[in-house]
Amino acid sequence: MPISLLTDIKLSGQPCFDFTDEMESASGSWFGGPIMGAYFLSCKDLKFNQPLFSDGIPSMIFMPDRADEVSLIKEGELLRLKSVWVCCGVIRDTQWIRPEQLEHILVLRFNPSAFYSAFNISPSMFVASPVCNFEDLVDQSWLGVIGEMYKVNSPAEKLTVMNKALSASGKSSYLPYLLEVAIDHIDQRKGNTTVSDLLAAIGGKVNQRWLQRNFIKYIGMPPKRYISLQRFIYTYGQCDRSKSSDFSDAAISYGYYDYNHFQKDFKHYMGIAPSRYRWK
Incomplete structure (x- = not known):
């Protein structure tokens, strides 16, 4: 959207x-x-x-x-x-x-x-x-x-x-309970998490294969991709509201390794570097 x-x-x-x-x-x-x-x-x-x-x-x-x-x-x-x-x-x-x-x-x-x-x-x-x-x-x-x-x-x-x-x-809205917990954790962290952290947050009750399979089945994408999308949109929002042209702090605060990591995602999703993007 x-x-x-x-x-x-x-x-x-x-x-x-x-x-x-x-x-x-x-x-x-x-x-x-x-x-x-x-x-x-x-x-x-x-x-x-x-x-x-x-x-x-x-x-x-x-x-x-x-x-x-x-x-x-x-x-x-x-x-x-x-x-x-x-x-x-x-x-x-x-x-x-x-x-x-x-x-x-x-x-x-x-x-x-x-x-x-x-x-x-x-x-x-x-x-x-x-x-x-x-x-x-x-x-x-x-x-x-x-x-x-x-x-x-x-x-x-x-x-x-x-x-x-x-x-x-009469269709079902069913999601496995542990998948609900995983999604809630990602959303609460605004994408600033990893699959390993996610498995730990669930309490070690499922393995990575279970998580991968159920994310794809019910959400339509792997957990790593879902995490990436949340991390990007929250970082984008912070950058868009910021008056600064230095986006490094926002990127790192939402879980990017550094500005280059964020720039790579930005080009992937938006087709242009953040420094060339027309904000606002």
């Missing part, structure tokens, strides 16, 4: 509803339900070319109108998507060309296990296409749900339609 908006979500640490009172029960937490958070986000202050990033959490983005189109630049190539698009997996060097008059988008972030189960999607689908049309992933019944969401006006009403459909699907 747009990296500036994802940074705000991650640093706030709270599900964000502009319609909180009527939909509070739908927000949930990591393990409380299919939808982790719903965000009605202003786009007025976003850069025209907004880099996209995923922290490994499936995010569904709704443009205001069903007829809206989405334009992306991926590694220099122009791509076009429809009004409901999904960001998941590892996104590299991809920018969203924000429509000039766009005021807001609605973003739903899903418990990964529930997302893959409810929509009958394999995590492997996002390896080659981490940003894609929602309708290319699902069957006609879910396209009908999207149609119903666009027939109602408020974000709360749209979320109600989606929640009813998810409940009716």
Whole structure:
């Protein structure tokens, strides 16, 4: 999703509803339900070319109108998507060309296990296409749900339609308890951890092979990659809010060995060095 908006979500640490009172029960937490958070986000202050990033959490983005189109630049190539698009997996060097008059988008972030189960999607689908049309992933019944969401006006009403459909699907949001503990540890440390530390935090109850297998099965990526994504987005957020052009302290505080380590990740995800990036 747009990296500036994802940074705000991650640093706030709270599900964000502009319609909180009527939909509070739908927000949930990591393990409380299919939808982790719903965000009605202003786009007025976003850069025209907004880099996209995923922290490994499936995010569904709704443009205001069903007829809206989405334009992306991926590694220099122009791509076009429809009004409901999904960001998941590892996104590299991809920018969203924000429509000039766009005021807001609605973003739903899903418990990964529930997302893959409810929509009958394999995590492997996002390896080659981490940003894609929602309708290319699902069957006609879910396209009908999207149609119903666009027939109602408020974000709360749209979320109600989606929640009813998810409940009716009867799909499981199950995650092994020790995997929940591992994910919670990574998130609490903001990615400043290692797989070895993670195994120790679990209390030595599982081995690295178990952790690797279950992360890939339920989250769609190895634990080392999930850790890397959290470390990067929190470091990016700190750098973006800093008035300093020296990002070494922020990088090291979030677990990078040094600035060069952070710079390597930055080029990998953003396609450019942090010193050449247009911050703010």
